[in-house]
Amino acid sequence: MKIGVIRFPGTNCDRDVARAIELVGLDVEYVWWNNDNLDDLDGVVIPGGFSYGDYLRAGAMASITPVIDGIKSLVKEEKPVLGICNGAQILGEIGLVPGVFITNENPKFNCEWVDLKVSNTRTPFTKDFKKGQTVKIPIAHAEGRFYTEDIDLLKDQDQIVLQFKDKNPNGSLESITSVCDESGLVCAMMPHPERACEDILGSTDGLNFFKGFL
Amino acid sequence: MLFNVEVKISLKNGMLNPEATTIERSLDLLGYDVNNAKTIDIITFEMDGDDESEVNENVVDMCERLLCNPVIHNYEISVTALD
Numbered sequence: 161m162k163i164g165v166i167r168f169p170g171t172n173c174d175r176d177v178a179r180a181i182e183l184v185g186l187d188v189e190y191v192w193w194n195n196d197n198l199d200d201l202d203g204v205v206i207p208g209g210f211s212y213g214d215y216l217r218a219g220a221m222a223s224i225t226p227v228i229d230g231i232k233s234l235v236k237e238e239k240p241v242l243g244i245c246n247g248a249q250i251l252g253e254i255g256l257v258p259g260v261f262i263t264n265e266n267p268k269f270n271c272e273w274v275d276l277k278v279s280n281t282r283t284p285f286t287k288d289f290k291k292g293q294t295v296k297i298p299i300a301h302a303e304g305r306f307y308t309e310d311i312d313l314l315k316d317q318d319q320i321v322l323q324f325k326d327k328n329p330n331g332s333l334e335s336i337t338s339v340c341d342e343s344g345l346v347c348a349m350m351p352h353p354e355r356a357c358e359d360i361l362g363s364t365d366g367l368n369f370f371k372g373f374l
Numbered sequence: 375m376l377f378n379v380e381v382k383i384s385l386k387n388g389m390l391n392p393e394a395t396t397i398e399r400s401l402d403l404l405g406y407d408v409n410n411a412k413t414i415d416i417i418t419f420e421m422d423g424d425d426e427s428e429v430n431e432n433v434v435d436m437c438e439r440l441l442c443n444p445v446i447h448n449y450e451i452s453v454t455a456l457d
Contacts, residue, residue: 305390
């Protein structure tokens with residue numbers, strides 16, 4: 161199985177994500193922003209970084225590039241898509257997941273380990289966790305405050321995937337830091353699971369997210 | 375015909391604006407007591423079109439597709455003919 165790792169100018173977590181995908185035994189193919197044909201891939205990760213310098217809004221420029229058409233085709237074929245950090249912001253901008261990730265309540269770049277509650281195990285990326293389980297994964301963002309106009313719809317459709325557990329470091333609505341589409345196959349998360357995939361990094365809780373592609 | 379376009383992008387009413395809050399706090403450090411600070415982005419460009427309404431229609435499209443995020447933003451467009 162081959163998983164695509166999307167690259168925009170300014171993406172900087174692509175190689176970390178590729179390493180995490182390889183750790184779970186899958187092959188990686190880097191895919192540039194101008195490639196709209198992803199037919200030979202079994203899923204994609206949109207990694208973190210600062211695509212297009214975060215100009216206009218984080219993720220805005222990336223959301224209108226040709227590779228997004230390829231990703232939308234994969235979604236139609238019911239293949240899994242994971243957006244991490246800037247990737248999550250991009251999925252929000254495209255509208256593949258509900259809501260937006262905007263400037264933190266305290267507008268500083270927040271880089272720290274956090275405890276997260278798994279609120280939903282119906283996505284491929286969280287299927288190996290137990291509902292309510294605590295996982296330890298770092299965050300690193302200045303624009304990660306989740307906001308949506310219709311929180312009730314999100315709850316009704318079981319689209320909340322991860323929530324900050326003990327403290328809400330960025331002021332996200334209901335401490336939400338990961339949401340999915342209605343199907344659960346498209347998942348956007350601000351925390352960086354690829355930075356929690358080996359003991360030497362301090363946690364291996366992130367591995368399950370990549371096992372979701374298996 | 376050439377038109378001057380200005381798009382003003384602001385956060386919807388009631389949305390938290392951390393940038394504005396930080397500006398308020400910093401002004402307070404200088405001894406100014408200000409309230410209800412807001413920040414607004416202004417994008418300007420020139421564009422060709424047959425008439426004002428055609429240009430306006432295109433700019434609305436730009437706002438919906440790229441310049442704004444309809445979840446959090448309001449926008450105001452002004453189109454003026456360049457002599």
